[in-house]
Amino acid sequence: MPSHDGSSLLEARGLYHRFGRARVLHGLDLTLAPGEALAVTGPNGAGKTTLLRILAGLMRPSAGEVRVMGRPLARGDHQARRDIGLLTHQSLLYDDLTLLENLTFAARLYQLDRPGEAARAALERAGLWERADELPRRLSRGLLQRAAIARALLHTPKVLLLDEPFTALDAPAAARLRSELQSGLAQGSGLVLVTHHLAEAWALASRVAVLVGGRWVVDEPRTGSIEAFLPRYPGLIGA
Amino acid sequence: MTGSSVSLEGARRIVRRGLGLSAVGVAGLAGVYLLALNFTPVEARQGLAQKIFYVHVPAAWSALLAFSLVGIASMLYLWLQDPRLDRFAAASAEVGVAFSGVMLTTGPIWARPIWGTWWTWDARLTLTLFLFFLFVGYLALRAAVHDPVERARFSAVVGILGMLLVPFIHLSVYLFRTLHPQPIVLKPSAPSLPPEMLRTLLISTAVFTLIYLGFVTARYGLALAEEIREEGRDAG
Amino acid sequence: MLSALRLALAIAAKDIRAELRSKTALLSALVFAALVLVVFNFARDPTILSPADLAPSVLWVTFALAAMLALNRAFTIERENAALDGLLLAPVPREALFLGKLVANLAFVGTVELVTLPLFTLFFGVSLWEVLPGIIAVTALATIGFVAVGTIFSAMAVRTRFAELMLPVLLLPFMVPPLIGAVQVTSRLLAGRPLSEMLGWLRLLALYDIVFVTLCTLAFAAVVDE
Numbered sequence: 001m002p003s004h005d006g007s008s009l010l011e012a013r014g015l016y017h018r019f020g021r022a023r024v025l026h027g028l029d030l031t032l033a034p035g036e037a038l039a040v041t042g043p044n045g046a047g048k049t050t051l052l053r054i055l056a057g058l059m060r061p062s063a064g065e066v067r068v069m070g071r072p073l074a075r076g077d078h079q080a081r082r083d084i085g086l087l088t089h090q091s092l093l094y095d096d097l098t099l100l101e102n103l104t105f106a107a108r109l110y111q112l113d114r115p116g117e118a119a120r121a122a123l124e125r126a127g128l129w130e131r132a133d134e135l136p137r138r139l140s141r142g143l144l145q146r147a148a149i150a151r152a153l154l155h156t157p158k159v160l161l162l163d164e165p166f167t168a169l170d171a172p173a174a175a176r177l178r179s180e181l182q183s184g185l186a187q188g189s190g191l192v193l194v195t196h197h198l199a200e201a202w203a204l205a206s207r208v209a210v211l212v213g214g215r216w217v218v219d220e221p222r223t224g225s226i227e228a229f230l231p232r233y234p235g236l237i238g239a
Numbered sequence: 240m241t242g243s244s245v246s247l248e249g250a251r252r253i254v255r256r257g258l259g260l261s262a263v264g265v266a267g268l269a270g271v272y273l274l275a276l277n278f279t280p281v282e283a284r285q286g287l288a289q290k291i292f293y294v295h296v297p298a299a300w301s302a303l304l305a306f307s308l309v310g311i312a313s314m315l316y317l318w319l320q321d322p323r324l325d326r327f328a329a330a331s332a333e334v335g336v337a338f339s340g341v342m343l344t345t346g347p348i349w350a351r352p353i354w355g356t357w358w359t360w361d362a363r364l365t366l367t368l369f370l371f372f373l374f375v376g377y378l379a380l381r382a383a384v385h386d387p388v389e390r391a392r393f394s395a396v397v398g399i400l401g402m403l404l405v406p407f408i409h410l411s412v413y414l415f416r417t418l419h420p421q422p423i424v425l426k427p428s429a430p431s432l433p434p435e436m437l438r439t440l441l442i443s444t445a446v447f448t449l450i451y452l453g454f455v456t457a458r459y460g461l462a463l464a465e466e467i468r469e470e471g472r473d474a475g
Numbered sequence: 476m477l478s479a480l481r482l483a484l485a486i487a488a489k490d491i492r493a494e495l496r497s498k499t500a501l502l503s504a505l506v507f508a509a510l511v512l513v514v515f516n517f518a519r520d521p522t523i524l525s526p527a528d529l530a531p532s533v534l535w536v537t538f539a540l541a542a543m544l545a546l547n548r549a550f551t552i553e554r555e556n557a558a559l560d561g562l563l564l565a566p567v568p569r570e571a572l573f574l575g576k577l578v579a580n581l582a583f584v585g586t587v588e589l590v591t592l593p594l595f596t597l598f599f600g601v602s603l604w605e606v607l608p609g610i611i612a613v614t615a616l617a618t619i620g621f622v623a624v625g626t627i628f629s630a631m632a633v634r635t636r637f638a639e640l641m642l643p644v645l646l647l648p649f650m651v652p653p654l655i656g657a658v659q660v661t662s663r664l665l666a667g668r669p670l671s672e673m674l675g676w677l678r679l680l681a682l683y684d685i686v687f688v689t690l691c692t693l694a695f696a697a698v699v700d701e
Contacts, residue, residue, distance in 0.1 A: 020387050021470045058563055059701045075700060078566040092561035094552065096493035108485040109565035111478060136556070151561075317697055369648055376645045383635035389701070393631045396694045397645060400624065403690060407652040407683055414675055415655060 008067070009034055009083070009190040010055065010159045015064035017050055017214075024050050025061065025214040032159065034188040037181070039205035039222070041198050047214040048194045052161050055192065056086045068159055082110060085157030087165050091148035093136045099123060099147055100132040103154060110155035118154060125180075126150040141168045149177060153184075160184065160191040166200045178204060202226045247471075250464035257457025264450035271443045279439045291349050293439050297447035298342040299367050303405075305335030305451060306370050309377065310402025313395035325391035326466075328398055329381060330458035334451060336374035339367050362412055369408045373401040479571040486562070486575025490549065491582055500548045501586065508541040508591045512598050526599040531661035534595055535654050538618070541591070542584045543643050546625040549576045549583075550633040559699070569696035573626065577688070580622050588614055606664040613664070616680040617657035620687055624649040627691040630698050649687075656680045 010032035017025040024047045032038060042048055053059040055066055057073040057080070066073040071080035093102045103122055107115030123129045126146050136144060145168040152160070160181070166174045181191060181204060193201050198208070202222065210218035210233065218233060245253075275293040312328040315321070346364060347357040358364070377397050384390040494501055515533045553559035562572055592610070596603055603610050625646050632641040656676040663673050 020385075021466075053701075056564060058560055075696065078568055081564060081566040084564065086560070086564055088557070088560075090557035090560065092558055092564075093556050094489070094493055094558055095555055096497045096552075097489070101489075101492065105485065105489050106561065106565070109482065109562065109567055111482075111566070317694075369651070372648045376648065379644050380631065380635070380641065383637065383641055384631075389634070392697050396627065396631070396697055399694065400627075400649070400687070400690060403686060404649055404652070407679070407686075408648075410679060411652045411655045414679065415659075 007034065008032060009036075009069060010192070011067045012055060013065050015051070015054060015061045015066070017047070017054065017059070017061045017063075019050075023214065025054075028064070028211075028214070028216065030055070030192075032190040032192060034158075034190055035185050036190045036207060037185055037201075037205050038190075038192045038207045038209060039198060039201040040192060040194045040209050040211055041196065042211035046211040048211055049163060051211065052086070052088075052163055052192070052194055055159075056084055056161050057081055058086075082155065083158040085152045085155070085160045086162075087149060087152040087160070088163040089167070091136060091144055092151060093144075093147060095135060095137050098133045098135060099128060102136070102147075103151055106151050106154050112155060122150045122154045127176075142170055142173055145169055146173060146176075149180075153180065156184075156189075158189045160189060162191060162193045164195055164197075165193065166195075166197075174200075198229075199226055245463060245467070247464060247467050250460050250467055253460030253463065254457050255460075257453050257455070257460055259453070260456060261450055261453030264446055264453050267446035267449060271439070271446050274439050274442065279435050280433065293443045295342060295346065295363070296440060297444040298338055299363050300444055301447045301451045302335050302339040302342065302367055302370050304448065305331045305338060305455075306373065306405065307402060309335065309398045313398030313402070316391060316395045317399070322387070322391065325387075325394065326459055326462050327455070328394060329378075330455045330462060332374050332377050332381075332398075333458055334454040336371065336378060337454075338451070339371040339374060342367050343371055360412075360416075362409070362416070365412050366405070366408060369405070373404070377401065479568050480574075482567050483571040483574040483578065486567075486572060487578035487582070490552075490576070490579035493552065494548075494579075494583065500545065501583065504541050504545045504583070504587045505590055507544060508537055508587055509594055511537045511540055512591070512594055516598055526601050527665060530595075530599060530601045530665060531658040533599070534591075534661065535617075535658050537591060537595075538584075538588055538614070539621070539650055539654060541587045542618070542622060542625060543646065545583050545587065546580060546622070546629045546646075547633055547638050547642055549580050549626065550630050551638070554633060563699065569699055570692045572699065573692050573695035576630075577623055577626050577691075580626050581619065584618055584622055585615075588618065601665065603665075606667075609664045610661065613657055613660040613677070613680070616677065616684060617653040620653040620680065620683045621646070621650045623684070623688045623691045627695055627698060630695070652683055653680060656683075 008031050010030065012028065012030040015025050015028040015030075016023075028051065030038075030051075040048055040051070050059065054061045057066070057068075060075070068080040068083050071077065073080050092106075093099075094105075097105065100116075100119055100123065103119035104115045107118040112118045120129065120132070123132050126149065128143065128147055128150060131139070131143070136147065139147065149165070165177060169177060185191065193205065195201050202225075205222045208218065208220060208222045208229070209216055222229075271293065275290050279290070279293070281290075308331045309328045312324045312331065316324040316328065343364070350359070351357050377394060380397055381390055381394050384393055512533070515529075515537070519529060550559070553562065592603060595601070625642070628645045628649075629638075629642055632638040632645065635641045656679050659676045660673045660680075
């Protein structure tokens, strides 16, 4: 990974991780610059989800360090978490709270000024304001994913970590998400997008990396078309 | 990684050392038995029955030692994150549950023909009972958590909390007994013990501590050997 | 520090709001407490043991059992939709997270206790009215202690397969000192004994609360952070 001194949004050095006796990550480095969108792909069990959780600060690596905006993600220092957002298959929403209550609570967790207004604005941006008083369990999967996206982006994180974000979305919603991510990138945020379907993320990405057995086997700028990229690494990844 | 670069042979060596230590301890126990029966004066009021004191007190002490070490190892583990400390704590807990379990079963079995009652809520028995339950809870939690690091973290928290509970149990029982005096069936180790009795008690305590150390070392070695073998199986 | 407290209160408020909306756990716990009282009533021979003798033990065993059922709720709800990740992702000190859950649990268990008291008077004919302030004080003191330990243990228990069994096995030894103290004080209150006879126990309860609330708050990060 090329290193940018000081101006990196996200920097990980020497990430090792093991679960019990299984080694999952072998000394990974990662850097994310402002405006950069890194697409990470690889076979199952390569360690992609583990990597994402470590970058999000949800897991402490067996060895290595993660820095967000220069601040280490160490235990006891939580301010670095302000700049991180995570979007996975789980909505992180409470089934007994309305969408508005859910987002207002999330806004409070991130100590945003006027949490209620921030929540309202996020719901409006996501086209969910009419459903603000509904419970998550009453929403269709697509709408739920939209609500989850609203929650993840609520505090305008500088670093956005995504795990298969386009899976549950129909075409319009996917386009909406892409444009929202693009505008974030234009404003200097960065994202790491983990996917099995590189084609979905191809246009968005500025770098592509492939993780196999806990190691980077590919790491290069995204240039050209995916049709030109894939044959160079036969059998390695699916599109 | 087991957190150490010990080989299977090294682990086996630890087990052998532990078993050797235990053997010495058990031999010592036979010596204590002889000492207590033949070379220690009989207590005036309680007679021959009092002699169990030389086994029960050290056994209870060993259980308490085992638990305190679980607590200390737990604190050190949360600070240093060394898996050896977790392995030691688990070994100590297993030995502790055995010691307290034996003491809790032999106590009533011996007490019944002598005093006519199976159980008394005296301080020593009550404390040992609580230690037993704390050990059981600790080991049950360990059995229920599969990820080794999570298991070590959770056990450490329970170990520390448990260690801090013991003084409160002691305090509660003390407060309870001063307000509800019960017939004292087992005279606690008063400072006014004649020197021969004190000597036997101390020797017995030393022997039990030796047995504890031997058992824990052996158990530790076995746990280490098990981990190394499984790692070899996964890697190979 | 102030922001941490505000976060804790926000978390507690969230739990309380969620429970008030669904009400299922609360109502179940209340019904459970009432049923335990009924069982106790039929489990004794009224000609041999007067209600007054048994009252403190019955009351406190009921509280203890109801609390045991209620405690796992706080972290079970966080398993849905991986909501706990949402809490851990945010810049929330883990101590604040613990305190928020503790306050929510106290509100929950406190509500069950508050409703159980008049039921107890009704079923057992033992009047609590004259000594109500004392009863409330000792209930609060004892409850804080074992709910604190119960909160941290439930955070661990819900990650195991048999959470409903694991929590009691871990928690019951820790409930003994507060229970002993509470029963002793309650029985003296009902017998109209002077305060001096209860001071020792009250001090024990207060010390237990201070030690264990502090310890559990500090140890929580080790439980919840991977």
